[in-house]
Amino acid sequence: MDQGRVGLNRRKFLQCAAGAAASFQLANNKSFALGQRNSGGLSETTLPRPTAAQIAWQDFEVGVLFSLDLPVFAPEGFTEKPKTYDPNLYNPTQLDTDQWLESAKQAGAGYAVFTATHFNGFLQWQSDLYPYGLKQSSWRNGKGDVMQMFVESCHKYKIAPGVFLSCHRNAFQNVYNYRVNMGKGGTEQAAFAELGAKMTEELCSRYGPLCEIWYDAGLPAPADGGPDVIPVVERHQKKTVFYSNPQRNDHRWVGNEAGVAGDPCWATEPDQATAYRAHMNSNLPAMRELNSHGDPDGKIWSPAMVDVPIRNHEWFWRPDDEHKLYTPEALVGLYYTSVALNSNFILGAVPDTRGLIPEKDFAVAAAFGKEIRRRFAVPLAQTKGSGDVVELSLHQPTRIDHIIVMEDIAHGERIREYVLEALVPGNTWQKVLDGQSVGHKRIVRFPPIEVARVRIRVTRSVARPLVRQLSVYSTS
Numbered sequence: 001m002d003q004g005r006v007g008l009n010r011r012k013f014l015q016c017a018a019g020a021a022a023s024f025q026l027a028n029n030k031s032f033a034l035g036q037r038n039s040g041g042l043s044e045t046t047l048p049r050p051t052a053a054q055i056a057w058q059d060f061e062v063g064v065l066f067s068l069d070l071p072v073f074a075p076e077g078f079t080e081k082p083k084t085y086d087p088n089l090y091n092p093t094q095l096d097t098d099q100w101l102e103s104a105k106q107a108g109a110g111y112a113v114f115t116a117t118h119f120n121g122f123l124q125w126q127s128d129l130y131p132y133g134l135k136q137s138s139w140r141n142g143k144g145d146v147m148q149m150f151v152e153s154c155h156k157y158k159i160a161p162g163v164f165l166s167c168h169r170n171a172f173q174n175v176y177n178y179r180v181n182m183g184k185g186g187t188e189q190a191a192f193a194e195l196g197a198k199m200t201e202e203l204c205s206r207y208g209p210l211c212e213i214w215y216d217a218g219l220p221a222p223a224d225g226g227p228d229v230i231p232v233v234e235r236h237q238k239k240t241v242f243y244s245n246p247q248r249n250d251h252r253w254v255g256n257e258a259g260v261a262g263d264p265c266w267a268t269e270p271d272q273a274t275a276y277r278a279h280m281n282s283n284l285p286a287m288r289e290l291n292s293h294g295d296p297d298g299k300i301w302s303p304a305m306v307d308v309p310i311r312n313h314e315w316f317w318r319p320d321d322e323h324k325l326y327t328p329e330a331l332v333g334l335y336y337t338s339v340a341l342n343s344n345f346i347l348g349a350v351p352d353t354r355g356l357i358p359e360k361d362f363a364v365a366a367a368f369g370k371e372i373r374r375r376f377a378v379p380l381a382q383t384k385g386s387g388d389v390v391e392l393s394l395h396q397p398t399r400i401d402h403i404i405v406m407e408d409i410a411h412g413e414r415i416r417e418y419v420l421e422a423l424v425p426g427n428t429w430q431k432v433l434d435g436q437s438v439g440h441k442r443i444v445r446f447p448p449i450e451v452a453r454v455r456i457r458v459t460r461s462v463a464r465p466l467v468r469q470l471s472v473y474s475t476s
Contacts, residue, residue, distance in 0.1 A: 042297060044463035047412030048268050050301045054250055055410060056160070057211060057241045058267075058303055058440040060110025061339050062372075063346040064365075065164060065307065066100050066150070067115040067315050068092070070122040073353055078316045080119050082171040082182065087122070087137040092355025095146070097153040100349065103357045105157045107347060108369035111211050113162035114150040116203060118216070118316075121172035125206075129198055132172040151207045162212030162240075163203050167196040167219055167227055178220050189225045196227030204236035212241045218279050219245040243305070249275040252302045254343060255282045255291030259308040259334035261343040264437035266294030267303035267413055275302050296416060296437070303440065306338035309348030310361055317350035322360050328367035335372060340443035375402070375475040376443075382471035390467045391455040397425070401448045402473040405456055407438045408466040417460035420444060423453040448476055 050058070071078045073089040104112045117123050123133030125147040134144045147163065154161035169176055173192055176183040180192050196219070204213065213233055220226030230247050233240065241250040249272055254261050269275040269290065278287040294304065309315045310331075311324040326334075331347070338345035347365065352358050357365075380400065383392045403420055407413060420432040432454075433444050454472055458465045 042462050044412075044414075047414065047462055048299055048301045049412045050267070050303075050409055051250070053211070053239045053241050054301055054303070057111070057251065058344060058409065060160065060211075061344060061441070062107065062109045062335075062369075063111040063113060063162075063212075063344065064100075064104040064107060064109045065113045065115065065315075065346055065348045066351060067118070067164075067348060068124070068146070068351045068355070069115065069118045069316060070120050072317050072351075078318050080169075082119070082169065082174075082176060084120065084132065084171050085122075087132065087134075088139075090122070090134070090137045090139050092139070092351070092353065095149070095351075095355025097146070097149040098156065099356055099362075100150070100351060101153040101157040101159055103349065103362045103365050104159055106362075106366035106369045108372050109159060109347075111160040111162055112150075112154055113164050113212055113214055113346070114147060115164045116147050117165050117170075117199070119166055119169040119171060121166075121170035121175075123199075125202065127199075127202055129195060129202070130172065147203065147207060160211035161207070162210050162214060163207075164214045164216060165199060165203065166216040167192075167199070168215070168217040178226065185225070193222065193225055193227045197229050197232055200227065200229045200232045201236070204233055210237055210240050212243070213237060214243045215245070218243070218276065221246045244276060244279060246273050246276040248272060249279070249300070249302045251305045251344065252291055252294070253279055253282070254304040254306045254338075255288050257307055257309070257313065259306055259345070260292075260337045261304050261306050261341040262289070262292030262294075263341055264293060264296075264435070265304055265342045265439070266296045266298065266437050267301055267342060267409065267439045268294055268296065268298030269300055269302045270295050270298045271300055275300065294437075296413070304343040305346060306334070306343045307346045307348065308334055309350070310364060311348075311350060314350060315348050317352045317358070322358070325360060325364055328364055328371060331364070331368040332371050335368075336443065336445070339441060340445075342437055342439035342441060376404070376473060379404070379471035379473055382469055384467055384469055386464055386466050388458045388461070388465060389455055390465075390470050391453055392470050392472065393453045394451065394472070397450050397452045398472075398474070399448045399450050400454075400472045400474050401445060401476050403432060403444045403454055404469065404471045404473070405438050405442045405444075405467065406440060406469040408468040409440050411466050412462070413437065413439050414461050414463045414465050415458050416462060417458070419457045419459060421455050421457060422449060422451040423455075424449055424451055429455075445475075448474070 179185045180188040222228040278290040281287045
């Protein structure tokens with residue numbers, strides 16, 4: 001982990017402790033300039049703001065994507081090659097979605113997403129759209145509905161459910177890269193687009209409120225042969241987060257599956273079309289930068305999603321792959337490069353052929369969640385406020401090693417540049433961080449120091465800063 005990304009470099013910290021010129025004396029509190037307003041064209045009235053669904057999604061902070069598909073049960077093991085299988089191979093003899101959600105709960109997830117259909121095209125709900133799914137399987141006499149079981153378990157564990165589906169590839173429908181005839185296109189394209197809309201209709205209308213509708217690799221616009229799903233989603237799921245097509249990008253992919261967001265990381269992008277182009281062209285340097293950092297002067301709210309499979313780099317279960325498991329410590333490190341940088345962290349979980357989260361995977365996820373709760377469940381002190389300076393006083397001088405700042409994002413991202421400072425022995429304000437974006441959350445860690453107060457001093461903003469939380473922690 002590059003500690004300079006999320007906290008204070010040790011040498012710089014010692015320089016500050018020695019009384020660098022950037023320090024401010026308490027007696028000179030009035031000497032610094034108040035936050036200058038941004039001149040980039042945005043104002044309090046034109047700032048993009050999130051929907052209630054986007055705010056809820058960002059408050060979840062951590063999610064789990066459960067990926068199970070028919071090829072997991074194939075004799076040769078899981079593969080993404082465009083191939084169909086006998087539906088009777090599908091046989092998770094001990095399927096227990098409660099166990100999945102118990103794992104998510106222990107990991108600290110606020111939401112979970114189920115891969116209802118992936119590249120193979122096998123439908124894991126009771127569908128009549130085409131004859132390749134659970135209805136055609138001997139498992140549970142053709143009456144199984146894993147999507148229904150998943151949603152019921154989400155409700156039991158008080159975790160918001162979402163759904164993942166693919167119109168990007170579909171082996172049964174001979175679709176590759178959104179196009180029929182293995183990517184060549186043809187007269188059947190309109191029929192497949194209609195099928196994608198009908199998949200969406202079934203999933204959005206049968207299972208109650210869903211916090212997320214996630215199309216793998218996004219969708220083309222209807223004019224380009226993609227399914228016309230926006231009217232379907234808006235009719236049935238008015239309070240969901242949608243990902244994504246050229247018309248709507250309620251969040252963005254950060255552009256990598258390594259678990260690293262940019263710093264700064266803004267929750268806004270230029271416009272819907274540009275956001276989609278960045279997603280589709282994430283290998284281009286300019287688009288990679290936009291996915292990673294966002295655009296502080298953007299016109300739409302589209303925060304970053306950082307997705308990482310718990311087995312590096314496997315989104316589906318394969319035998320003898322336990323050596324690819326991230327350690328709990330490594331996942332904590334990824335938390336610092338995602339949630340700590342104003343992003344959402346989603347962990348990919350891999351139910352095995354039994355239909356269970358493997359024991360070692362379960363233990364790693366639980367240990368990760370336990371450590372995050374140990375560090376951040378209870379602050380030593382916290383406050384909130386508005387204006388260019390928000391200050392937190394501790395009851396007595398206390399050693400801390402983390403500061404968390406959150407904006408009230410319901411009113412947009414207003415802070416553009418800021419300084420975090422701590423009042424240390426000698427009555428000296430010591431700089432902890434020069435920062436830019438805050439957004440939903442910024443976590444800053446540094447070597448332990450004894451402080452009597454901390455403050456955020458906003459040096460540039462779009463409108464009056466609104467700090468939802470300023471809090472301090474001692475984790476060592």
